[in-house]
Amino acid sequence: MITTAPQTTTASAIQVSGVRRAYGAVQALDGVDLTVRQGELLALLGPNGAGKTTLVEILEGHRIADAGEVRVLGHDPARRERAFLERIGIVLQETGLDPNITVREAVALYSAAYPRPRDVDEVLELVGLDQRAGARAATLSGGQRRRLDLALGIAGDPELLFLDEPTTGFDPGARRQAWELIGRLREGGTTILLTTHYMEEAQVLADRVVVLGRGRVIADADPDALSAGGAESIVSYRLDGRHVRFATRTPTADLAPILGSAAARGEELEGLTVTRPSLEDVYLELTEEPR
Amino acid sequence: MIATDFNLLGRWIAARVRFTLRSPRALGFTFAFPLVLVTLFGSINSGQNVATPSGGDVPFSQYYTPAIGVFAITLACYTSLIIGIATARETGLLKRVRGTPLPLPVYLGAWLTGAALTGIASVLLLFVVAVPALGVDIYVSKLPEAILTLILGAACLGSLGLALGTLAKTAEQAQPLAQLTFLPISFISGVWFPITDAPSWLTHLADFFPLSHLVNAFSACFVPGGNVEAKDLLSLVIWGAVGMFIAVRRLRAATLS
Numbered sequence: 001m002i003t004t005a006p007q008t009t010t011a012s013a014i015q016v017s018g019v020r021r022a023y024g025a026v027q028a029l030d031g032v033d034l035t036v037r038q039g040e041l042l043a044l045l046g047p048n049g050a051g052k053t054t055l056v057e058i059l060e061g062h063r064i065a066d067a068g069e070v071r072v073l074g075h076d077p078a079r080r081e082r083a084f085l086e087r088i089g090i091v092l093q094e095t096g097l098d099p100n101i102t103v104r105e106a107v108a109l110y111s112a113a114y115p116r117p118r119d120v121d122e123v124l125e126l127v128g129l130d131q132r133a134g135a136r137a138a139t140l141s142g143g144q145r146r147r148l149d150l151a152l153g154i155a156g157d158p159e160l161l162f163l164d165e166p167t168t169g170f171d172p173g174a175r176r177q178a179w180e181l182i183g184r185l186r187e188g189g190t191t192i193l194l195t196t197h198y199m200e201e202a203q204v205l206a207d208r209v210v211v212l213g214r215g216r217v218i219a220d221a222d223p224d225a226l227s228a229g230g231a232e233s234i235v236s237y238r239l240d241g242r243h244v245r246f247a248t249r250t251p252t253a254d255l256a257p258i259l260g261s262a263a264a265r266g267e268e269l270e271g272l273t274v275t276r277p278s279l280e281d282v283y284l285e286l287t288e289e290p291r
Numbered sequence: 292m293i294a295t296d297f298n299l300l301g302r303w304i305a306a307r308v309r310f311t312l313r314s315p316r317a318l319g320f321t322f323a324f325p326l327v328l329v330t331l332f333g334s335i336n337s338g339q340n341v342a343t344p345s346g347g348d349v350p351f352s353q354y355y356t357p358a359i360g361v362f363a364i365t366l367a368c369y370t371s372l373i374i375g376i377a378t379a380r381e382t383g384l385l386k387r388v389r390g391t392p393l394p395l396p397v398y399l400g401a402w403l404t405g406a407a408l409t410g411i412a413s414v415l416l417l418f419v420v421a422v423p424a425l426g427v428d429i430y431v432s433k434l435p436e437a438i439l440t441l442i443l444g445a446a447c448l449g450s451l452g453l454a455l456g457t458l459a460k461t462a463e464q465a466q467p468l469a470q471l472t473f474l475p476i477s478f479i480s481g482v483w484f485p486i487t488d489a490p491s492w493l494t495h496l497a498d499f500f501p502l503s504h505l506v507n508a509f510s511a512c513f514v515p516g517g518n519v520e521a522k523d524l525l526s527l528v529i530w531g532a533v534g535m536f537i538a539v540r541r542l543r544a545a546t547l548s
Contacts (some may be wrong), residue, residue: 086392086393092386095383095384098384100309109303112298113299136313
């Protein structure tokens, strides 16, 4: 249960413009503009090496941008002010934990530095670790460990939550549970920046999808608009043993006469489907390396 | 309610001590190993006297117990912190902590204090066994000085352990780094046997490092008429400050690039 409403100090939770960052000769971020509204769940997609991790680490205060404006909850994250860190939660990939710490201890200890931590039992129940509260971190399975990471990320009741591939290594059931939890957090008003490789995850959870490619934003839209935009639908059916398949931007107009004549003759169009390209198709098209 | 930093420090120190007590490896190293050394060599050499740097002859265990106490402090504070911090860096534990509002000084302070408490407990255990079993004498009037020396020594070696933990590039490097820095210095500093007739260049070399000063100061508390010298304690303070300075700088830089 989420009871605390986010304190609105700025209209947008994250405001980034012209951010650049290079590692030696490699330009990891090449002028990124990004705005995340309060309460929004934004999925950040992009192939490995696109600059996702660098961008997120700059927003978290783990890295410094070479150039550009970065405001997160009204703060400059690079200054790592305590008042800033008290308002965010971070779930990184593969983060170490004291091997001898127990699940309950970890949640209690790591949330103690926040001004208004969530109740430990409530957090354990939210992530489904209440049965493993006394277990040592080193004895948890991969999926349980990831859920503990999630627990530690939300234990301080953050206004803004960074989730870096939160469900990697989850079985389908655990993934659904995590999605439910993330959805509930969003409903409670938490702003969430999610990076993921699972298109389905972005499709189910995100209000908006931003695709990074070679250090730049190459797409920024809501997931449905992104998968519908510009791309064509595929119409497919069988008639008189003949397989018909065509691509069209106007499936309704094209199908109307076909359906009308088939119905008039009392025939059934076998296996009739109209499919739209999935987010994954669009993503692959967007991020395809030029040959 | 915001927990005060003092409150936070207390919670993290308690947690660090708990983690150590739950680790069989840490228990064996910090508590069992020095105890075995003291009882074994104390029994073998019982009845023998050794000359101490401060002048007088004392029974073997009277010198050896505090000297191995210094070794116990080194294991608990120096070796374990080098390995602990290097591992925390490599596994991303440090990055996790730096992503929370927990202040870095509180976090490092908890590592340091937790290690110091473990080390001091290990020294106490040595004496609890050595006094009745090996006839080691304790001089009550010297106890305040002995305790002060132990605390300064633990803080000094702990700070240096933190610093070297940040200098190790990987956790795998940490163990050899700890041993290769400690062992040679320990031989010329009187941890294993008193240094009385060493060439002066060797004594000067040993004097540069804090370990010989810790051995001298702590041993002096267990020799009749022995005195803790201010210069020994000063060396501990200076080295401790240098270590802490390096550790904080390196850790701030390591988690923000």
